[in-house]
Amino acid sequence: MTPDSMDLVYRILDEQLVDVDGRRCGRVDDLEFDGGPGEQPRLCAILSGSGVWHRRMPQALRTVGARIFGTGVFGEDVIRVPWEQVDDITSVIRLKAKASELGLAQGDEEAATFVRKLPKS
Amino acid sequence: MGRKGQSVGGIAVKKFFQIALGIIAAIGGFVDIGELVFNTQAGADFRYTLLWAVPVGVIGIVVFAEMTGRIATVSGRPIFDVVRMRMGLNVALVTLVASLLINLITLAAEVGGAAIVLQLLFDLNVSTLILLTVVALILIVYFVPFGGIERIFGYLGCALLVYVAAAIHLKPNWHQVASGLLPSWHSSALYAYFVVGVIGAALVPYEVYFYSSGAIEDRWKISDLNLNRANAILGFTLGGILSIALIVVAAEVFFGPQVHPGYLGTTALGAQRAYGEAGLLLALLGMLFAVGGAAVECAFSGAYTLAQFAGWEWGKYRRPRDAPRFTLAWLIFFALAFVVVETGVDPVLLTEYAVILSVVALPLTYLPALLIARDKTFMGDHANGILANVLGWLYFVIILVVSVAAIPLLLVTDGGSV
Amino acid sequence: MADDLARGRTKTTYFRVHGAELSAQAQHEAQKLNDDPVAPELKPPIQAAITLASDIGGAIDEMRVSPQDRQQAREDQAKLHQWAVKARALAESL
Numbered sequence: 001m002t003p004d005s006m007d008l009v010y011r012i013l014d015e016q017l018v019d020v021d022g023r024r025c026g027r028v029d030d031l032e033f034d035g036g037p038g039e040q041p042r043l044c045a046i047l048s049g050s051g052v053w054h055r056r057m058p059q060a061l062r063t064v065g066a067r068i069f070g071t072g073v074f075g076e077d078v079i080r081v082p083w084e085q086v087d088d089i090t091s092v093i094r095l096k097a098k099a100s101e102l103g104l105a106q107g108d109e110e111a112a113t114f115v116r117k118l119p120k121s
Numbered sequence: 122m123g124r125k126g127q128s129v130g131g132i133a134v135k136k137f138f139q140i141a142l143g144i145i146a147a148i149g150g151f152v153d154i155g156e157l158v159f160n161t162q163a164g165a166d167f168r169y170t171l172l173w174a175v176p177v178g179v180i181g182i183v184v185f186a187e188m189t190g191r192i193a194t195v196s197g198r199p200i201f202d203v204v205r206m207r208m209g210l211n212v213a214l215v216t217l218v219a220s221l222l223i224n225l226i227t228l229a230a231e232v233g234g235a236a237i238v239l240q241l242l243f244d245l246n247v248s249t250l251i252l253l254t255v256v257a258l259i260l261i262v263y264f265v266p267f268g269g270i271e272r273i274f275g276y277l278g279c280a281l282l283v284y285v286a287a288a289i290h291l292k293p294n295w296h297q298v299a300s301g302l303l304p305s306w307h308s309s310a311l312y313a314y315f316v317v318g319v320i321g322a323a324l325v326p327y328e329v330y331f332y333s334s335g336a337i338e339d340r341w342k343i344s345d346l347n348l349n350r351a352n353a354i355l356g357f358t359l360g361g362i363l364s365i366a367l368i369v370v371a372a373e374v375f376f377g378p379q380v381h382p383g384y385l386g387t388t389a390l391g392a393q394r395a396y397g398e399a400g401l402l403l404a405l406l407g408m409l410f411a412v413g414g415a416a417v418e419c420a421f422s423g424a425y426t427l428a429q430f431a432g433w434e435w436g437k438y439r440r441p442r443d444a445p446r447f448t449l450a451w452l453i454f455f456a457l458a459f460v461v462v463e464t465g466v467d468p469v470l471l472t473e474y475a476v477i478l479s480v481v482a483l484p485l486t487y488l489p490a491l492l493i494a495r496d497k498t499f500m501g502d503h504a505n506g507i508l509a510n511v512l513g514w515l516y517f518v519i520i521l522v523v524s525v526a527a528i529p530l531l532l533v534t535d536g537g538s539v
Numbered sequence: 540m541a542d543d544l545a546r547g548r549t550k551t552t553y554f555r556v557h558g559a560e561l562s563a564q565a566q567h568e569a570q571k572l573n574d575d576p577v578a579p580e581l582k583p584p585i586q587a588a589i590t591l592a593s594d595i596g597g598a599i600d601e602m603r604v605s606p607q608d609r610q611q612a613r614e615d616q617a618k619l620h621q622w623a624v625k626a627r628a629l630a631e632s633l
Contacts, residue, residue, distance in 0.1 A: 013209075014210060027432035048432070050431075053210060056209075091196045091197045091198055108445050111445035111446045111449050115449065118448075120441075240556050241556050241557060242552060243552055244552035379627070384557065386556065386557030386560060390540060393543055397548030398547075401549060
């Protein structure tokens, strides 16, 4: 492997996403490429959310997986983060924007409405 | 150079106390309901002949915990982060489901155990005590900082050291005790079941999930790697001495009259035989905090695994509103455990199943930790050396053998009752 | 346990709670023996075992009712010791 190349499965897939404020905001659950047949494929986005999990499961489990974890509706169970939003790759994937601006960590927002009611939260 | 107004010697003394206090907390935190149940039954049924299984389990947990603590310190990755990243989605998902289930069973067993100890102390209705236990644990976890939680349960759990004193006081035949520490074998399924149980009780994965995530909670830096090594080696080894003491006391008190200790109350009887009411009270106090501390570790471990698998914000060092799904997760774990224990299921039976099922799932978390710990891409100069690699792979083989044997032995011996 | 109770070396709450567990276990064993079908030649030893289990449960219950009564505890301890010897002999004879 050349210094310019990177093993995407080894270094990117399944890694932790961290937003510009240092907040953990999901994982790299899948990758999106563009480029047609005969062209050089180009990594264009990170997909984060349980809606893509069924695609990575063994064939026999995909239907059940989609039913449990979602079918992959963008903006709901999958968030698309353009590759341009990636700031740095260390032991985590650092993003250039806040999680809320990218639509990530929506579950935290929902849970926070309850947790904020607790004392000293 | 020391900080302003603080000498180099002062810093060294402070560091020494930091290490010593960490070790004391680890001793008290090592024993949980699994150790109390399996080690007492092992001593009662097989006298000293299962003692050798304790060091086998203890060295295993030292190797596993040191690796995961080092990975967390060097690369900032807690254990389930490593599982997800190294094993991929599908294996990690299977590991997650298994871990959550085992964590829940273990948490229920620990909560039930704490309620039983309170009942032995106060003779109140057990259902009320289960509720009180869960509420008290939730309040402590919610309001006390991470370091405080470790210290409260770790230090007070050290009351269990009464078993070490009792083991000496009861004047066992030390030659036979020493012989018991050398590996031996009995050709019975029940003996093999207890070998798996004693090793499994020392190697429970939730302790490692907690330890590894705790390294990040405590913000360990590269300079803390010695602290990691000292905590893992000395803390767990000294904790293992407690396990040995439990076996020796059980062998002295229960083996002769052929008592099979099926209750936590019977375990406490060993300390009472040596020191009367004072011994009993120390044993019950130690059990209460050891089991209560283990319950906290279990609830946190469940929340850590879930959050790390899905990439949520997590950590007790965050305010609850800044890690809301993590906070809800551990609250829900306590609530589910409460429901399980209130069904009236026997915590001792739950413990046996939890330990055996933990053993089965162990390779799923151990292997990715080993692979990352030896990978220079992630660990740089702090990757496993020759000794850590040899021990790491040796224990992977031991863990595989034990995990394959666990379920058949559970079935053949009807949970250790045949 | 009975020995510690007779010598005032235990806590009454502990004795009551743990004694209840042990007594219930003894009674449960007696019921199981009573319900299980047995061969005619095994009936006398099984009957003896049922009586032993019931007596043991009864003695523990007696101590649980008045754990402060050391004299009672000493008597029950002696009885429990004898029954333990009998139970072991019975188990060996089977």
